[in-house]
Amino acid sequence: MNAIRAGDDIKTIQGNLGHASAAFTLDRYGHFTERMKQDSATRMEGFMKNVLNL
Known part of the structure; x- marks a missing residue:
């Protein structure tokens, strides 16, 4: 799902898709996360490697 990859929050995606709950949206598209x-x-x-000069 491009919206998840683009950084949209799950509640916005839920609303845009018309899902009843964010849990349903995550169940459906969780593999993207x-x-x-x-x-x-x-x-x-x-x-961390950069900060620690590793």
Whole structure:
């Protein structure tokens, strides 16, 4: 889902899609957030290595 990848918050996406709950939206599109978590961890690792001069 491009909206999740673009950083839209889940409540906005829920409303835009007309879902009754954010939980339903996350259940349906949660696999996109897993990739975002991995990407975030990779960015954080690079940041930490830079800060610690590793």
